[in-house]
Amino acid sequence: ISPLALAGLPGASPARPAPGWRADDRLTASSALPLDGSAGSTRVVSPASSVAATPRGSLSGSALGGGIGYQMEDGALSDSDSEGSSSRRSVSSASLMGSQADKDGQCPTPFGVHLEWRMSLRPRLPLPTQVSLQRGLCPGCKERLPPTSLFNAPRYCHYLGYYFCTSCHVGDLRVIPARVMESWDFEPRKVCSAASKYLDLQVNQPLVPITRIKRTKVSSQVCMTEIHSLRQKLTRMKRILEEHGCEFQKSMESFLSQIDPHIARGHEFYAMQDLIRIEVQGRGCALYTKLSRFVAASSQHMRSCGTCAASASLCPICASGTPVFPFEIDTFHLCGGCGAGFHRACFQRASAECPMCLTLVSSQRCPSVSNVRAR
Numbered sequence: 001i002s003p004l005a006l007a008g009l010p011g012a013s014p015a016r017p018a019p020g021w022r023a024d025d026r027l028t029a030s031s032a033l034p035l036d037g038s039a040g041s042t043r044v045v046s047p048a049s050s051v052a053a054t055p056r057g058s059l060s061g062s063a064l065g066g067g068i069g070y071q072m073e074d075g076a077l078s079d080s081d082s083e084g085s086s087s088r089r090s091v092s093s094a095s096l097m098g099s100q101a102d103k104d105g106q107c108p109t110p111f112g113v114h115l116e117w118r119m120s121l122r123p124r125l126p127l128p129t130q131v132s133l134q135r136g137l138c139p140g141c142k143e144r145l146p147p148t149s150l151f152n153a154p155r156y157c158h159y160l161g162y163y164f165c166t167s168c169h170v171g172d173l174r175v176i177p178a179r180v181m182e183s184w185d186f187e188p189r190k191v192c193s194a195a196s197k198y199l200d201l202q203v204n205q206p207l208v209p210i211t212r213i214k215r216t217k218v219s220s221q222v223c224m225t226e227i228h229s230l231r232q233k234l235t236r237m238k239r240i241l242e243e244h245g246c247e248f249q250k251s252m253e254s255f256l257s258q259i260d261p262h263i264a265r266g267h268e269f270y271a272m273q274d275l276i277r278i279e280v281q282g283r284g285c286a287l288y289t290k291l292s293r294f295v296a297a298s299s300q301h302m303r304s305c306g307t308c309a310a311s312a313s314l315c316p317i318c319a320s321g322t323p324v325f326p327f328e329i330d331t332f333h334l335c336g337g338c339g340a341g342f343h344r345a346c347f348q349r350a351s352a353e354c355p356m357c358l359t360l361v362s363s364q365r366c367p368s369v370s371n372v373r374a375r
Contacts (some may be wrong), residue, residue: 140168206262231267313341
């Protein structure tokens with residue numbers, strides 16, 4: 001706007017409206033995510049933090065490298081900022097598209113690769129079929145895919161299931177999370193540049209639930225089962241110490257501060273890095289060593305501590321004098337009705353019926369003399 005127009009003087013040129021983002025300028029306005037990650041239009045959605053990453057800023061200290069920043073969705077907090085922080089919050093994609101509408105009122109067509117955490121395999125279609133579904137374009141840069149040849153053929157991304165050009169796909173090798181959960185397969189496969197950076201960003205996030213990992217006959221899964229059993233024991237031990245207020249709780253807190261936060265919080269989720277270490281190192285990994293030593297020390301303390309011994313139960317079926325503790329997940333069974341503790345084997349021999357609950361039900365059904373009325 002000229003100074004004459006601001007002053008309202010005659011002869012001033014009218015203010016020019018801000019040019020809109022026309023749909024035909026999409027390819028010139030932004031390009032695909034290059035190797036250095038300095039430009040592009042790849043939109044990354046992180047399931048762990050519910051943030052969308054766009055190449056408009058920079059993300060320091062992350063696996064994405066320079067050129068990819070965090071763009072927050074509405075009502076979400078950033079990974080590195082707390083609730084009381086003064087971080088800049090960008091507008092949502094819907095309002096951004098609305099502000100960039102052209103003069104005809106039409107929004108530009110969104111483009112780029114949508115990345116999300118995938119825990120199921122996508123069937124690989126034949127190259128002609130998949131390229132036809134992509135309309136012959138690269139999902140990353142929207143450039144025309146080269147014809148199939150010996151040295152310049154479209155490259156397949158095993159994570160996204162699309163074919164990319166050689167600029168957006170340089171042959172990075174990554175472990176595919178869905179293959180780990182489906183068949184315990186840790187063989188690295190080729191992915192596009194955007195997917196490789198996204199997987200590097202999520203490798204230490206607890207995004208793999210134990211319920212999604214299918215059992216196989218692979219020998220390395222035996223170590224995985226043992227580690228999960230140790231984590232279950234650790235969770236129950238922590239609950240016992242909190243309920244009874246034993247002094248050993250300080251040792252528990254000191255140990256939990258030495259392991260990853262998602263391991264200390266519970267036993268449901270794993271990070272991809274945890275599974276890779278279990279597969280490569282087996283019982284020699286640091287997670288197995290730390291858990292086995294501390295769980296053994298905690299078990300020995302609870303059996304000899306008078307405060308922690310209050311959590312033990314005597315099995316009413318076998319009436320043995322040996323107490324059974326809740327952290328013994330292989331031999332302990334807790335009744336959901338009355339809260340009585342049993343040996344798992346004894347409870348199964350009793351046709352999975354709690355004798356304490358059966359006694360309560362029979363006493364409630366017994367007629368009372370006070371209910372008898374005179375004729």
